[in-house]
Amino acid sequence: MSDDLSIQPLTIADRSFGSRLLVGTGKFSSNETMRDALAASGTELVTVALKRADLSGGGDPFANILDYLDADRYLIMPNTAGAMNAEEAVRIARLAQAAGLPNWVKLEIHPDPNYLLPDPIETLEAARILVEEGFVVLPYINADPVLAQRLQDVGVATVMPLGSPIGSNRGLDTRAQIEIIIEQARVPVVVDAGLGQPSQAAEAMEMGADAVLVNTAIAVAADPCRMARAFSAAVRAGRCARELGQSPVSRTAQATSPLTAFLD
Amino acid sequence: MSRFTEIFDRLPLEALRRQSLDTSERTLLPILQRGRAATLADFAALISPAAGTQLEELSRLSQNLTRKHFGKTIRLFAPLYLSNECVNICKYCGFSRHVDIPRITIPVDQAVRESRALADQGFRSILLVAGEHPKSVSNGYVEEVVRRVLPVMPSVALELGPLRTHEYAPLVNAGCEGLVVYQETYHRETYKEMHPAGPKSNFNWRLETPERAYEARFRRIGIGALLGLYDWRWELIALAAHAQYLTRRCWRTQITLSLPRLRPAPGEFQPRHAMSDREFVQAICALRLLLPHAGLVLSTRESPHLRNGLIRLGITNMSAGSSTEPGGYSSYDQNDWKQTREQEGEQFHISDERSPREFAEAIRTQGYEPVWKDFDQSLVSSGTPSETHL
Numbered sequence: 001m002s003d004d005l006s007i008q009p010l011t012i013a014d015r016s017f018g019s020r021l022l023v024g025t026g027k028f029s030s031n032e033t034m035r036d037a038l039a040a041s042g043t044e045l046v047t048v049a050l051k052r053a054d055l056s057g058g059g060d061p062f063a064n065i066l067d068y069l070d071a072d073r074y075l076i077m078p079n080t081a082g083a084m085n086a087e088e089a090v091r092i093a094r095l096a097q098a099a100g101l102p103n104w105v106k107l108e109i110h111p112d113p114n115y116l117l118p119d120p121i122e123t124l125e126a127a128r129i130l131v132e133e134g135f136v137v138l139p140y141i142n143a144d145p146v147l148a149q150r151l152q153d154v155g156v157a158t159v160m161p162l163g164s165p166i167g168s169n170r171g172l173d174t175r176a177q178i179e180i181i182i183e184q185a186r187v188p189v190v191v192d193a194g195l196g197q198p199s200q201a202a203e204a205m206e207m208g209a210d211a212v213l214v215n216t217a218i219a220v221a222a223d224p225c226r227m228a229r230a231f232s233a234a235v236r237a238g239r240c241a242r243e244l245g246q247s248p249v250s251r252t253a254q255a256t257s258p259l260t261a262f263l264d
Numbered sequence: 265m266s267r268f269t270e271i272f273d274r275l276p277l278e279a280l281r282r283q284s285l286d287t288s289e290r291t292l293l294p295i296l297q298r299g300r301a302a303t304l305a306d307f308a309a310l311i312s313p314a315a316g317t318q319l320e321e322l323s324r325l326s327q328n329l330t331r332k333h334f335g336k337t338i339r340l341f342a343p344l345y346l347s348n349e350c351v352n353i354c355k356y357c358g359f360s361r362h363v364d365i366p367r368i369t370i371p372v373d374q375a376v377r378e379s380r381a382l383a384d385q386g387f388r389s390i391l392l393v394a395g396e397h398p399k400s401v402s403n404g405y406v407e408e409v410v411r412r413v414l415p416v417m418p419s420v421a422l423e424l425g426p427l428r429t430h431e432y433a434p435l436v437n438a439g440c441e442g443l444v445v446y447q448e449t450y451h452r453e454t455y456k457e458m459h460p461a462g463p464k465s466n467f468n469w470r471l472e473t474p475e476r477a478y479e480a481r482f483r484r485i486g487i488g489a490l491l492g493l494y495d496w497r498w499e500l501i502a503l504a505a506h507a508q509y510l511t512r513r514c515w516r517t518q519i520t521l522s523l524p525r526l527r528p529a530p531g532e533f534q535p536r537h538a539m540s541d542r543e544f545v546q547a548i549c550a551l552r553l554l555l556p557h558a559g560l561v562l563s564t565r566e567s568p569h570l571r572n573g574l575i576r577l578g579i580t581n582m583s584a585g586s587s588t589e590p591g592g593y594s595s596y597d598q599n600d601w602k603q604t605r606e607q608e609g610e611q612f613h614i615s616d617e618r619s620p621r622e623f624a625e626a627i628r629t630q631g632y633e634p635v636w637k638d639f640d641q642s643l644v645s646s647g648t649p650s651e652t653h654l
Binding site for chain 2: 082
């Protein structure tokens with residue numbers, strides 16, 4: 001099946017990924033369900049909230065989410081969820097690295113616990129510090145093209161604009177802004193958050209996003225494994241269409257036999 | 265932005281309560297169709313007798329909203345009672361100054377031992393609870409407990425007598441994540457009657473506590489009403505208004521709500537205003553439709569049957585295996601987590617006596633994940649990561 005929808009690999013910071021679907025690890029009904037859904041999704045890049053993991057090295061059985069993530073199969077990217085400012089985010093990234101996790105970090109700073117919208121000022125500052133320290137930084141941002149440019153100037157590995165607020169399932173509410181970010185991008189653009197349906201993920205890929213990150217829609221689905229497969233297929237379909245080039249949208253019918261054929 | 269005390273008395277709470285009782289199906293249906301309560305008037309409609317006949321639909325909407333924001337998870341925590349010494353008279357409370365019970369404030373070492381025992385049960389989040397007693401439960405004492413407990417417990421919250429902002433600040437700096445303060449009743453006359461003596465008799469001072477806590481930079485602030493003192497619909501509308509206000513003003517803080525319900529118990533204070541289980545469930549679902557992002561907390565006051573059912577309907581945070589007596593956990597059997605003696609100094613008697621492990625299993629049975637650890641103070645302030653492990 002995948003042969004029919006073969007797509008180019010995704011490259012972030014010199015590392016190549018066969019799948020363009022990134023998956024988050026929160027909100028699942030059990031660690032076992034999460035593990036199976038990740039496998040079903042075909043993802044190669046997963047993100048995990050450090051606040052839920054045990055960093056003591058003591059193998060805490062009550063905070064053992066990392067035990068369910070196969071480091072040979074996925075690049076495990078810690079995220080800074082819970083950080084309310086740049087200082088805290090930087091601290092979390094450093095602690096993750098000290099605990100032996102990869103130096104990739106999904107930078108997310110959301111001081112507002114309700115809509116979990118990212119703080120642009122703190123995100124830029126944290127990105128600057130972490131890039132200087134050698135981290136591969138993937139910042140979660142609002143769909144703000146200027147902020148995306150500023151982040152690329154400091155050396156982030158991707159930008160991750162939100163389609164709509166986390167968990168909202170509203171899809172690409174920020175479509176017009178994301179289109180500008182994609183048009184101007186010097187690094188891969190990953191649409192993160194708000195994708196509630198596979199069709200929305202396909203839409204993001206068709207418009208030129210390099211990848212998408214999905215969590216809630218898979219985690220709370222009645223059957224997370226099947227939903228993970230559905231998203232995987234949608235991402236591949238959307239990317240495949242993008243690579244082939246899409247037909248332009250028109251408000252009028254286009255005659256199959258051109259009206260000016262008699263001139264040929 | 266004005267303080268809540270400045271706008272509270274202008275809220276049309278009684279009018280909304282009456283409006284709630286008279287809610288018609290015509291008012292209710294558009295709200296259910298939207299699946300959200302946009303205003304306090306919508307909320308009043310959702311806790312109406314008319315909405316009580318639509319409980320299944322209300323539950324479905326609440327479940328969907330909760331899953332979108334919190335997933336299929338329940339965060340677990342345990343209360344750790346430090347002291348039952350108290351200078352207040354609260355007519356309904358087991359710690360009230362007028363009640364004849366053995367009084368104790370446990371030493372810091374014992375608090376650490378009890379935290380370890382709770383950590384062994386799985387808890388990575390505790391709520392330190394104490395009566396209001398400035399001498400025995402001094403700020404210095406609480407601060408020391410927090411500092412000593414943090415290495416074994418990554419998340420620590422407080423439920424103490426209200427303090428000033430500058431008194432909270434050192435506790436936040438010591439590593440406290442959250443603060444819980446219940447108004448008990450939002451009805452001024454009832455409040456006055458229930459709290460005849462002690463600093464707690466100052467209604468406004470208590471009502472402004474969450475704002476002071478926010479200024480001191482707590483990350484999580486819990487509010488609540490003790491249901492049974494006054495008309496539950498009135499209390500719920502006031503609580504919802506308070507939560508709405510705090511959500512706007514304290515935008516960097518997660519607001520959690522709790523609805524401890526007084527139950528009839530022999531020899532104890534009798535609730536004056538009854539609230540049935542169905543009404544209780546309705547209230548929780550209605551709160552979810554008004555406040556989709558708020559944490560909703562449920563304690564072991566409620567029965568196992570009701571708690572099991574509510575796991576899937578909107579609750580996000582639950583306690584388990586709780587003792588409400590200072591030092592109570594020291595008398596628990598460490599294997600099956602059962603009390604080995606009468607808890608004569610307890611604040612109230614719990615209804616759900618299941619051990620933390622039994623309860624975690626009950627959560628799994630409902631298709632949800634029990635989340636023991638969801639915050640780590642060491643990630644956001646200096647110090648080594650918590651050493652919590654078996």
